[in-house]
Amino acid sequence: MTQSFSYAGSSAQIVFGDGARSQLADWVRKVGCSRALVLSTPQQKADAEALAQDIGDLAAGVFSGATMHTPVDVTEAAMKLVAEAEADCVVSFGGGSTTGLGKAIAYRTDLPQIVMPTTYAGSEVTPILGQTEAGSKTTVRDAKILPEVVIYDPALTLGLPVAMSVTSGLNAMAHAVEGLYAKDRNPISTLMALEGLRAFSRSLRKIVASPQDAEARGDALYGAWLCGTVLGTVGMALHHKLCHTLGGSFDTPHAETHAIMLPHTAAFNAAAAAPELAAAAEIFGGSIGSGLWDFATAIGAPLSLKELGLSEADLDRAASIAVENSYWNPRPVDRSSIRALLQDAFEGRRPQ
Ligand code: NAD
Structure with missing residues (x-):
């Protein structure tokens, strides 16, 4: 029997390889942006700051408050910085928690997202966002949530315990x-x-x-x-x-x-x-x-x-x-x- 299915390929741009992190500045420009807000957890703040330094004037700031379950109050704090810094894209440097924050910002603003994953969770290639407010978690699926560019560089995972x-x-x-x-x-x-x-x-x-x-x-x-x-x-x-x-x-x-x-x-x-x-x-x-x-x-x-x-x-x-x-x-x-x-x-x- 012929199988029946419907198929849609993902629109995300995947960049893969040793040293791929050095392409970040190019990708910020390619998505038409010049003021990237770099996101991380508190634990990965130093690496996020180094990344911001690497891209020089293309970095509009660093927000290092990402945490598990994407709490809405953390997103709101990050949104303030998005506005103050006049950010025109986000760079999520980290695992699923940081990617979640980038997605939450994109869901509210439709800003382009570039993700540099440092774990294997896989959130960077899904249009799904789970967020929590007052102890309850809701999940949304929306095209705006899918990151535009994912830069996979194995060196970024060498420190993952x-x-x-x-x-x-x-x-x-x-x-x-x-x-x-x-x-x-x-x-x-x-x-x-x-x-x-x-x-x-x-x-x-x-x-x-x-x-x-x-x-x-x-x-x-x-x-x-x-x-x-x-x-x-x-x-x-x-x-x-x-x-x-x-x-x-x-x-x-x-x-x-x-x-x-x-x-x-x-x-x-x-x-x-x-x-x-x-x-x-x-x-x-x-x-x-x-x-x-x-x-x-x-x-x-x-x-x-x-x-x-x-x-x-x-x-x-x-x-x-x-x-x-x-x-x-x-x-x-x-x-x-x-x-x-x-x-x-x-x-x-x-x-x-
Ligand atoms: P995480 O992002 O919460 O990271 C866990 C800890 O590891 C953090 O302290 C982080 O700073 C640290 N860390 C990350 N990479 C590191 C590295 N290379 N070296 C040293 N420390 C590092 O963990 P996770 O498992 O990647 O993500 C979990 C979250 O992602 C959950 O909230 C989950 O719901 C979400 N998730 C969402 C999707 C989706 O499609 N929406 C898919 C998978 C996971």
Whole structure:
């Protein structure tokens, strides 16, 4: 039977390679701008300032207050600086948190964004923004949110600690795994998902053994681009829903939560999406759940929700929240099967 699908390529300009960071000034000019506001977290302030210095007069200032979950009050503080500095574009230097702030500014102003990723989260290639206000998180999808230019330079990730490299990589891999069985998948998203998984299966082991291996870092960034693009293109299912629930209601750390949950959500959907997941299972060996769990173990990833400080009572509540609203998943979801899945993840059991 002929497959049916609809496909739209991303309009983002991707720049990739060793030393690519030196192209920033050119890209600020190419997007028609001359006053870039450089964004970072407080932890990456010194690097953001050095970057601003590198581009000289093209830098209009640095805002280093980016933080997890894109709180609206932080965005408002950054917006003040956008106006004061008369910024005409933003340069987001960092991981998903900094990219989130750049997206929040672009959503309000439509200013062009140039992103220089320093983690593997993949947010830089999605038109999705999650932001929080008064403790509640909302997600919006809008063309204005998709960054115009992404500059991937492996050197920018050499300092990413090994533990964060591992969890960030597994976070990206989760986009690919869910992309494989997405209802709106297309042949290109499937190719990208499998290639992204292969890139991480090669590179993360090497990074753990040798964190300064620039080639492995480049391979992981390549995986991040591919897996992030899948996230930006097709719909996600149970895995992202559960991680959103755990992060949103119990404040569990983003990348670690994805890393722990991935083998369990993949195992949960394994039989219902067997043909879609077969090639991914082959990459990791065994069944998709056990293969991913063995891989996560080999690279020293956190394995149990217990380690994140959750209690069994939290699991009861999480299972209820996760089935409050219905959403598509290859295997139908009910509270008791989700509660069992959460228990396995809590204990850190190896899925079958
Ligand atoms: P992060 O951006 O929160 O970074 C975590 C910490 O690591 C920060 O302190 C940061 O300064 C530091 N850091 C980042 N890169 C570093 C480096 N190379 N060296 C040393 N320290 C470094 O973490 P993240 O996992 O990249 O992003 C998580 C956030 O991104 C979450 O809020 C999540 O919801 C969001 N996200 C959004 C999307 C999307 O499409 N909207 C996709 C993925 C993640």
